[in-house]
Amino acid sequence: MxxxxxxxxxxxxxxxxxxxxxxxxxxxxxxxxxxxxxxxxIVQHKVHWFEGEAITEQTPFxxxxxxxxxxxxxxxxxxxxxxxxxxxxxxxxxxxxPHFLPVTPGGEYVNECLLARLKRQTGIDDLVPVxxxxxxxxxxxxxxxTPESRAQLYQLFSAGTVLKTxxxxxxxTQDIQNSPFxxxxxxxxxxxxxxxRFINAIVPGAVNAVSDITLSAQYNxxxxxxxxxxxxxxxxxxxxxxxxxxxxxxxxxxxxxxAKTALQFDNPLQLLAAELRFIHPLTQAEQQFYSTFSxxxxxxxxxxxx
Numbered sequence: 001m002x003x004x005x006x007x008x009x010x011x012x013x014x015x016x017x018x019x020x021x022x023x024x025x026x027x028x029x030x031x032x033x034x035x036x037x038x039x040x041x042i043v044q045h046k047v048h049w050f051e052g053e054a055i056t057e058q059t060p061f062x063x064x065x066x067x068x069x070x071x072x073x074x075x076x077x078x079x080x081x082x083x084x085x086x087x088x089x090x091x092x093x094x095x096x097x098p099h100f101l102p103v104t105p106g107g108e109y110v111n112e113c114l115l116a117r118l119k120r121q122t123g124i125d126d127l128v129p130v131x132x133x134x135x136x137x138x139x140x141x142x143x144x145x146t147p148e149s150r151a152q153l154y155q156l157f158s159a160g161t162v163l164k165t166x167x168x169x170x171x172x173t174q175d176i177q178n179s180p181f182x183x184x185x186x187x188x189x190x191x192x193x194x195x196x197r198f199i200n201a202i203v204p205g206a207v208n209a210v211s212d213i214t215l216s217a218q219y220n221x222x223x224x225x226x227x228x229x230x231x232x233x234x235x236x237x238x239x240x241x242x243x244x245x246x247x248x249x250x251x252x253x254x255x256x257x258x259a260k261t262a263l264q265f266d267n268p269l270q271l272l273a274a275e276l277r278f279i280h281p282l283t284q285a286e287q288q289f290y291s292t293f294s295x296x297x298x299x300x301x302x303x304x305x306x
Contacts, residue, residue: 003120004078005109006119007068007258009050012061016172019061023049026069046070071110077263079112086140086289091129091149091282093118094289095141099268102135114141115233131157132233138167152281157232163277166227166237169270169295170246172218183215187240191233199253202243207269208292222249224295237271270295298304 012025019025023042027035038056041047048054050066065192088094095118097103102113110116118127128144130153130296142162144150156162176183191209194201202209208228219226223246235254241247242254249270252258272295277288 002073002110003046004071004105004116006116006125007048008071008105009066009068011066012063014064016061016063021057022055022059022061022067023057024060041069041072046072071105073108073110076108076110076112080265083114083117084292085118086292087287088122088145089208089283091145091155092280093122093124093145094141094276094287095143096291096293097133097138097273098139098293099136099138100265103129103132103141109135115143118143126256130154131162134271135274136269137271137273138268138293140276140289141273142276142278149282151232156278156281160230161278163275164229164273165275166229166279167272167274167295168225168227168237168248170217170223170225170239170248172221172223174246176215176223176246177218177221181215185213185244187211187213187243189240189243190298191236191239196257199257200233200239204241209236209240211237213240213244268294268296 010029012022017028023035023038025048025100026033026038035053038047042055042131044058045054050068065184079098079101081101082228083101084096084100086094086096087261095114097114102109104115105113106110115127115129124145126144128150129143130150131143133139133141142153144153169248173195188208188210189202189206190205190207191200192203201268208231212228212230214226215223216226225241227240229236236250238251238254242251247255250267251269272291272293275289277286279285280287
């Protein structure tokens with residue numbers, strides 16, 4: 001059994017949807033966790049109000065109150081790759097995340113995530129990621145160090161003033177292999193949730209996802225792409241590469257959802273958050289960071305480079 005060292009937080013809804021107790025709310029909010037499991041956690045004081053007061057099985061539902069609980073999994077995977085702290089000051093921290101490591105706890109991951117690792121390494125409990133990367137994607141993640149910096153850092157992303165550059169590798173279609181450099185695509189479309197709920201799809205409708213994609217090198221039928229997203233939809237770059245007929249190498253979601261298997265550390269998704277540029281909202285200094293990681297499929301590329 002792996003138990004989270006740090007509590008997860010949830011704010012109870014402002015409107016009561018018929019829950020008489022906190023226990024009833026937890027059972028409806030987390031349907032895949034058995035009621036008996038929640039009862040055992042409550043008895044063991046693993047569920048409490050944000051202020052520290054433990055709850056009981058009879059504690060009434062209280063709208064808008066913050067609740068803490070400790071996630072548990074029977075067996076947690078261990079990711080055998082190290083992260084790196086590239087920069088840290090009193091306001092921000094920039095970390096370089098390896099493939100396979102989630103940014104925050106979720107699913108079968110409790111303590112083996114970038115956030116938990118960084119909290120243990122730095123001793124800073126107020127660390128919060130201000131954007132996310134998929135577990136399968138490697139590269140740069142920006143964290144807020146203090147609550148005072150958080151709103152301004154979130155504003156950077158909501159205002160679109162952060163320049164994010166990704167690298168990806170994909171097998172080229174025959175017509176692209178036979179076309180001259182450079183190759184560039186500007187993609188605008190709409191992305192919405194699909195089924196199962198953890199994947200997305202391109203659908204008709206108003207544009208909510210925009211990317212610029214450039215083929216920057218090719219070797220032996222594999223292309224190196226530079227990708228710049230101008231919006232932040234889940235799996236946006238993976239879907240936009242698929243829409244070009246060149247899905248990212250080792251993508252287990254697109255174009256076809258593959259059955260879940262054991263982690264294959266030799267075949268990571270060939271997507272890397274390679275560069276992050278922004279103006280530090282508190283110091284006004286220009287910040288530019290580069291990932292130290294690389295993509296396996298790009299290592300042999302030494303021909304036909306732009």
